Every structure is written in structure tokens, then in C-alpha cells.
Amino acid sequence: MQDQAARAIALSLSRASWRARVQHAVLAADEVSVTALAGRAGNGLQSTLAAADRRIAAAKGLDAGTGSLLRLRLGNHAMRGALSAGTAPWVAPATADEDATTVVAYDSRGRAHTLDARHAPARPVYVVDIDGSKALAAGLDVLNRQLRHYGLASAAPAPEAGAAGRPQVQAATGGFWTTRITAVELSNDEEPWIKGDAEIYTLVTGFGQDGKVRVDPVDMPYLDNDGTVYRPGQILVNWSDYKYDLADAVMMEEDGSTNYRDLAKAIATALLTITDQGTYVPLVNAVLDAIPNDWWTDDPDYVDSWYTLASSDNGTRYGARGNGWMTVEPYFVQGF
Structure with a gap:
């Protein structure tokens, strides 16, 4: 077209x-x-x-x-x-x-x-x-609605304060703990002159407070170019939404082949078969397996992935694919 x-x-x-x-x-x-x-x-x-x-x-x-x-x-x-x-x-x-x-x-x-x-x-x-920014914003809206439709955006009742092994998720004064990105960079790969800026988003996955798998898409509109360090101060994970102190992140790039309704259906088909066994199970591989096969052909849809991000992580984490790194820190969002 x-x-x-x-x-x-x-x-x-x-x-x-x-x-x-x-x-x-x-x-x-x-x-x-x-x-x-x-x-x-x-x-x-x-x-x-x-x-x-x-x-x-x-x-x-x-x-x-x-x-x-x-x-x-x-x-x-x-x-x-x-x-x-x-x-x-x-x-x-x-x-x-x-x-x-x-x-x-x-x-x-x-x-x-x-x-x-x-x-x-x-x-x-x-x-x-x-227009990648416009397409991605509209696509993530569709993706969120479809994920809710398939039951992958679970409710997040407030857990008891001071749960073992993680920062206090909700304080008496209100608010919640998050993981915030303080710096991020993707590898510097040579690209055709005709290709525009990247449009990056990340699928954060884990188990919701109700014990069901949830997926939270996170738009990263600033992450345009490889080989550039960005310092967004962006919240990646809201830990009040998750049962465990661990979550996974799969970074993707919007391009012409992305169909957001198909993506939501594929992810739901793969993840809804995974049940909470009382301990955290990494979900990166399930998300990657859900991506339609044709997206891997001559398309840079999959950028990198981070297994088992912990709520206590404070420092630089390198992606499993070796294509990027993020520096993260725990960050408390104060309630009003």
C-alpha cells in the first residue's frame, strides 16, 4: 500500500x-x-x-x-x-x-x-x-482493550504492606513502588537511509494480584535511534499490579507488519494456558513464541528481552539478546 x-x-x-x-x-x-x-x-x-x-x-x-x-x-x-x-x-x-x-x-x-x-x-x-508514533499510540490502545477482553489485564487489589522479599508495595500514606528506567540504549546497527526513526514499546508481563497472567504495554516514544543513551525517568513496572516481586519485559518495534489485534490474540492464546503455581514462572519465551512467524522475516519487531526483573533491581541490566541495556531503580510514587 x-x-x-x-x-x-x-x-x-x-x-x-x-x-x-x-x-x-x-x-x-x-x-x-x-x-x-x-x-x-x-x-x-x-x-x-x-x-x-x-x-x-x-x-x-x-x-x-x-x-x-x-x-x-x-x-x-x-x-x-x-x-x-x-x-x-x-x-x-x-x-x-x-x-x-x-x-x-x-x-x-x-x-x-x-x-x-x-x-x-x-x-x-x-x-x-x-506515522509510527500515531500508529503505535493507536495500536497500544487497541492492544490494551484486546488484552482486557482476553482477561490479561487483571485487577490489582492492594496487598498487605511489607510483603516478604520485595519493597513495601503500598504504604500507610498511600502510593506504590515501581521500577523506573533512568537510562536506556539500544545497539548501534547500520540501517538503510530510507528507514525512519524506531517506534519502541515494551510488553511487561507477570502474574497479577489475582494470580492470572497480565500484560502491560509501555510506550517508549523517545527511543528513536540506536547508539544513543536516553534518560527518560520512565516507570516501567507498577509493582502494585503484580503478585510477585518479579516480572519480564519484551521490547518490540512498531513497523508496517504489526497487527495489534492479531498480536493480542496470539499473546492471549499462549499466556492463558499458564497458571500460577505459587512461584514465579518467566514469561518471556511464551511471549516470543506467540509472535506470528512472519514477523521474524525481514522485520525488526523483536528488539530485546529482560528476564525476571526484580522490584529491588537497582543498576544496569543487559538484554538477553545483547541488543540493549537499561539502568533501573526502585521508585516510590507517593499517593495523595
Whole structure:
């Protein structure tokens, strides 16, 4: 669908006035809502892109009211000079494949050109991509609702204060203990120039206070680039929701193949067969086994995993896959 949208946009650029409008918009912002912009293009481009938006939302299991997801951006900042100087741009669909060696771009006559994925061309290239932040926010909302539907978002009655082996979950004055991320970094992997920023989320899993498996999706919208240390101060685990002082974390990346309804169903099918045996059982492998097989093919959906995070952990924990690390600390959230 992104490929079809890229070709349609490329063909529309044969008109000078519209080409100039797109150029101005792309140079003025990091990315442009191209479906909205296409309202001034004529020739049915907006309806074509709106239809693509609806199909993309449906393919990702998102609600019909999600709105436009297609975005247009310049391949990289080095292309700005050539674009401003009047070089005719090509249009290419973004790829989620980190191992891609070539990409296809279209010119204003609809002809396809093969480009090197590792080295950006001198010619300016517009990239048609999905708004990852918007898709992820909408997807996690769907995922949360579906997980509740399947019974994987259990209730969290307040446990007795000072439970053995863990920080006091709830103090007399109110509040609860959490694990907070003070720093996080993913490995620095070479990526194609056409690929946009990562959109990362983490599935925190464990046993709820009712003894049933629960899954809590955590959005990490700041974690855009590999090789960069981020210091978010973000709460990862709310221990008042969990029976034991241990939980697991599976870090994932949103990309074009993610269907959130399918993901929720797959996770539920795998985890609902696991029962509380009175001691903590790691759940990472069950989550990974639940991920549809096609998501492992040329897609970076699975980023890393952390087994048995403890409520008392205070320091750096490295992911089991060796692709990242997190520095965490216990953090008490004071009640009011």
C-alpha cells in the first residue's frame, strides 16, 4: 500500500504548481501529512491516499477512526540543497527491513528506479512512510482493550504492606513502588537511509494480584535511534499490579507488519494456558513464541528481552539478546 501511494504521488509531481507546493511543505517540516496536503493536488490523489490510509489501518488492526497515517519526508537532510535547486525528486516507499540492500523509487512518469539502500543518492527522494508514533499510540490502545477482553489485564487489589522479599508495595500514606528506567540504549546497527526513526514499546508481563497472567504495554516514544543513551525517568513496572516481586519485559518495534489485534490474540492464546503455581514462572519465551512467524522475516519487531526483573533491581541490566541495556531503580510514587 505504501508502494502504491508512492507511485501515485510520484505521478502527481508532473504538475509544476503541485510539485512546488509539496517541495515547500517538505522543506518546512520533518514530515508532512501527505493525505491532507493532497486535497490541493486534484486528479483524485487525495481519495487514492485516503483509501490507502484506510487499508493500512485495517491491516494493522487499528480502529476506523484512526485517521491518516501516511507521511511524506525527505530521505535525508543532505538532499535539501538539490531539492531547493530544482532537481526533480523521486518518491520511494519506506522499508522496515534493516537488511535491505536496494530500494525502489518512482519518477514523475511512474518509472521505477533501483537505489542503493546503504548510500543515499544525490538526487532528492521523498519517502512515503507511516506515522509510527500515531500508529503505535493507536495500536497500544487497541492492544490494551484486546488484552482486557482476553482477561490479561487483571485487577490489582492492594496487598498487605511489607510483603516478604520485595519493597513495601503500598504504604500507610498511600502510593506504590515501581521500577523506573533512568537510562536506556539500544545497539548501534547500520540501517538503510530510507528507514525512519524506531517506534519502541515494551510488553511487561507477570502474574497479577489475582494470580492470572497480565500484560502491560509501555510506550517508549523517545527511543528513536540506536547508539544513543536516553534518560527518560520512565516507570516501567507498577509493582502494585503484580503478585510477585518479579516480572519480564519484551521490547518490540512498531513497523508496517504489526497487527495489534492479531498480536493480542496470539499473546492471549499462549499466556492463558499458564497458571500460577505459587512461584514465579518467566514469561518471556511464551511471549516470543506467540509472535506470528512472519514477523521474524525481514522485520525488526523483536528488539530485546529482560528476564525476571526484580522490584529491588537497582543498576544496569543487559538484554538477553545483547541488543540493549537499561539502568533501573526502585521508585516510590507517593499517593495523595
